[in-house]
Amino acid sequence: xxxxxxxxxxxxxxxxxxxxxxxxxxxxxxxxxxxxxxxxxxxxxxxxxxxxxxxxxxxxxxxxxxxxxxxxxxxxxxxxxxxxxxxxxxxxxxxxxxxxxxxxxxxxxxxxxxxxxxxxxxxxxxxxxxxxxxxxxxxxxxxxxxxxxxxxxxxxxxxxxxxxxxxxxxxxxxxxxxxxxxxxxxxxxxxxxxxxxxxxxxxxxxxxxxxxxxxxxxxxxxxxxxxxxxxxxxxxxxxxxxxxxxxxxxxxxxxxxxxxxxxxxxxxxxxxxxxxxxxxx
Amino acid sequence: xxxxxxxxxxxxxxxxxxxxxxxxxxxxxxxxxxxxxxxxxxxxxxxxxxxxxxxxxxxxxxxxxxxxxxxxxxxxxxxxxxxxxxxxxxxxxxxxxxxxxxxxxxxxxxxxxxxxxxxxxxxxxxxxxxxxxxxxxxxxxxxxxxxxxxxxxxxxxxxxxxxxxxxxxxxxxxxxxxxxxxxxxxxxxxxxxxxxxxxxxxxxxxxxxxxxxxxxxxxxxxxxxxxxxxxxxxxxxxxxxxxxxxxxxxxxxxxxxxxxxxxxxxxxxxxxxxxxxxxxxxxxxxxxxxxxxx
Numbered sequence: 001x002x003x004x005x006x007x008x009x010x011x012x013x014x015x016x017x018x019x020x021x022x023x024x025x026x027x028x029x030x031x032x033x034x035x036x037x038x039x040x041x042x043x044x045x046x047x048x049x050x051x052x053x054x055x056x057x058x059x060x061x062x063x064x065x066x067x068x069x070x071x072x073x074x075x076x077x078x079x080x081x082x083x084x085x086x087x088x089x090x091x092x093x094x095x096x097x098x099x100x101x102x103x104x105x106x107x108x109x110x111x112x113x114x115x116x117x118x119x120x121x122x123x124x125x126x127x128x129x130x131x132x133x134x135x136x137x138x139x140x141x142x143x144x145x146x147x148x149x150x151x152x153x154x155x156x157x158x159x160x161x162x163x164x165x166x167x168x169x170x171x172x173x174x175x176x177x178x179x180x181x182x183x184x185x186x187x188x189x190x191x192x193x194x195x196x197x198x199x200x201x202x203x204x205x206x207x208x209x210x211x212x213x214x215x216x217x218x219x220x221x222x223x224x225x226x227x228x229x230x231x232x233x234x235x236x237x238x239x240x241x242x243x244x245x246x247x248x249x250x251x252x253x254x255x256x257x258x259x260x261x262x263x264x265x266x267x268x269x270x271x272x273x274x275x276x277x278x279x280x281x
Numbered sequence: 282x283x284x285x286x287x288x289x290x291x292x293x294x295x296x297x298x299x300x301x302x303x304x305x306x307x308x309x310x311x312x313x314x315x316x317x318x319x320x321x322x323x324x325x326x327x328x329x330x331x332x333x334x335x336x337x338x339x340x341x342x343x344x345x346x347x348x349x350x351x352x353x354x355x356x357x358x359x360x361x362x363x364x365x366x367x368x369x370x371x372x373x374x375x376x377x378x379x380x381x382x383x384x385x386x387x388x389x390x391x392x393x394x395x396x397x398x399x400x401x402x403x404x405x406x407x408x409x410x411x412x413x414x415x416x417x418x419x420x421x422x423x424x425x426x427x428x429x430x431x432x433x434x435x436x437x438x439x440x441x442x443x444x445x446x447x448x449x450x451x452x453x454x455x456x457x458x459x460x461x462x463x464x465x466x467x468x469x470x471x472x473x474x475x476x477x478x479x480x481x482x483x484x485x486x487x488x489x490x491x492x493x494x495x496x497x498x499x500x501x502x503x504x505x506x507x508x509x510x511x512x513x514x515x516x517x518x519x520x521x522x523x524x525x526x527x528x529x530x531x532x533x534x535x536x537x538x539x540x541x542x543x544x545x546x547x548x549x550x551x552x553x554x555x556x557x558x559x560x561x562x563x564x565x566x567x568x569x570x571x572x573x574x575x
Contacts, residue, residue: 037390044387048380048444048525058440065439090326097323132551136430136518140535145343150330155337224428228521228532231330234431238522241434249435253427260426 069250077248081236085255087150088232089263091225092218095157100211103162107169108195113178123166130163135221139230150231157218157225165214172206173199208274212267219263223256351544360541368545374530378553380444381526384519385512388448392455393505396421399456400463401489407467407475409485417460424457429515433524444525451512451519459508466500467493502568506561513557517550 013020074081108114110123139156146152181198189197226234233252240248289297352360360367368374399417401407408414429450436446474492483491520528527550534542 040383041387041390044383044448047383048387048448050445050448054440054445058436058445061439062436065435086329090329093322093326094330094332128555129551132514132554133547134514134518136521137531137535137547140532141347142344144535145347146336146340151332151336154330154332220426220428224430227430227434237431238434241438244438253431257423257426 065246068246071247072251072254073247074251075245075248077236081233081252081255084226084233084236085259088222088226088234089219089259091150091153091157091230091232092215092222092263094154095222096161096211096215096218098154098158099161099165099214100207102158103165103169104207106162107166107173110166110170111173113174113176113181114195124170127163127166130159131167133160135160135225136228139225139228143229148229148231153222153225153230153232156230157221161214161218165210168210169203169207172203172210176202205274209271212271212274216260216263216267219260223260351540351547354541360544367541368549370530370542370545371549374527374546374549377520377527377530378549381516381519381528382513382553382557384444384447384526385451385509385516388451388516389455389505389509389512391448391452392508393459393501395452395456396459396463397501400460400467401493403460404464404467406470406472407489407493421457421460421464424453425461426457427454429454430518430522433519434522437523442523444519447516447519447524447526450524451515454515455508455512459504462504463497463501466497466504470496499568503565506565510554510558510561513554517554 106123106127110120110127112120115123135156138159139152142152142155142159146155176199180202181194184194184198222232222234223237224234226232226236227238229235233256237249237252237256240252288294354360354363354366356363356366399421402409402413403417403421405414408417432453433446433450436449440446440449470493474496475488478488478492516526516528517531518528520526520530521532523529527546531543531546531550533539534546
């Protein structure tokens with residue numbers, strides 16, 4: 001067996017010119033991209049006022065705040081916080097359900113295998129623009145309409161999820177197997193029969209999984225829409241941060257963490273029961 | 282024409298039918314019970330969330346007319362009849378949008394670098410020690426679960442008003458989200474190259490560098506770009522709590538009822554988000570071929 005230094009590099013070079021003699025453009029591409037990314041990064045730091053002194057004083061301030069947070073303590077407002085947490089969970093559940101109910105019929109009009117492109121295109125763009133607006137912005141709009149409170153939060157989550165669900169559901173419908181639909185048509189079913197007996201049995205488990213997942217992620221969204229006044233635990237959190245009650249803040253954050261973990265656990269179990277292990281993973 | 286289907290004798294058929302009906306009935310009952318529990322949960326939730334359908338019906342007209350109002354100029358004309366007046370503050374807004382993009386860019390990059398450093402410790406197959414795996418995972422979970430805007434609220438208190446708080450909030454949230462995704466890619470990587478490198482006596486660091494990294498770098502970059510897309514949306518609302526970007530201008534416009542400004546700013550945000558989505562989609566396609574695009 002030849003030792004490594006016996007390898008004839010000159011011969012290798014001659015045999016594989018495309019490995020050893022790459023053109024300068026392809027050799028420089030990666031470093032150039034990295035340099036460009038770094039340049040934008042540095043420009044960003046300068047433009048956004050990242051001075052070292054400010055950063056260090058901020059960090060020490062942050063350290064001070066973290067010390068103040070210990071130990072987490074709700075003071076005397078625990079019942080109030082529990083009620084707010086319940087409100088948050090209610091907002092997530094209702095908002096997601098409402099969004100799913102609204103999105104189901106609309107998603108049919110955004111699926112390639114159900115409607116022609118001329119219908120599908122505007123519906124898709126409509127859903128895209130709804131999704132382009134953040135939940136918090138929807139919350140602000142709804143507060144203008146129905147007033148401050150959790151109801152505005154429910155509607156905000158419903159609208160912004162409506163956009164997301166419309167897209168996800170229509171994709172689930174598009175990926176459904178057409179053979180069953182053809183079978184229904186062959187036995188003389190109408191278009192509605194095709195949807196009800198050909199598509200829905202295939203699509204519903206997928207949709208149920210997605211809805212559960214969104215309830216989970218909306219628990220997170222629902223915690224923050226309170227910051228702009230749309231009810232729930234975010235309202236309490238924003239208030240306590242503004243009045244610098246750090247022990248209460250850390251307690252509220254802990255409550256959010258526990259609630260999200262609990263919802264994760266439950267919805268994981270439910271998804272597992274509905275669509276089986278394979279689809280969850 | 283003869284019938285090809287053979288029909289079972291009555292008795293046998295009746296027994297099968299009975300079993301079938303029982304099975305179906307049990308399934309229906311379970312479905313019904315699940316549905317009842319769900320409806321009960323909804324009712325409890327609607328009481329908790331102070332849902333008032335009367336309010337909705339009374340004010341739903343407001344929702345529709347709100348869009349009517351934000352699409353009307355002060356002069357009473359539709360906004361699209363006079364673009365110059367509709368987008369009167371375009372120069373200022375574009376500057377703030379640029380700031381928003383920079384916030385999300387810098388935040389994503391810091392988050393991606395931190396996640397890159399941490400994810401090898403949080404992946405089951407590469408973590409050097411179980412206690413490290415546990416700690417890093419809990420840390421990432423914490424960073425991911427606390428919403429970015431909550432971090433922003435706290436950082437505004439520590440670092441003062443301005444984009445610095447927004448950048449750091451986005452960076453921490455991205456670290457949590459990307460750290461998890463990155464470590465999942467690492468867990469799916471092929472371990473044979475690692476064995477090969479380790480058998481030459483290499484350290485843990487060289488194993489990661491020469492065996493794992495070549496397998497995962499494309500996936501990392503793809504997820505980081507995806508995160509950038511998400512962060513642009515997130516950065517557009519950071520201004521609501523005073524953490525820089527276009528959100529500041531938007532919340533002022535909404536709160537003070539500058540109707541046509543609201544629609545103009547929303548349109549610029551939506552267009553920017555579209556453009557970013559398309560661009561990053563194109564870049565991801567160029568970098569990693571079609572299959573990595575999903």
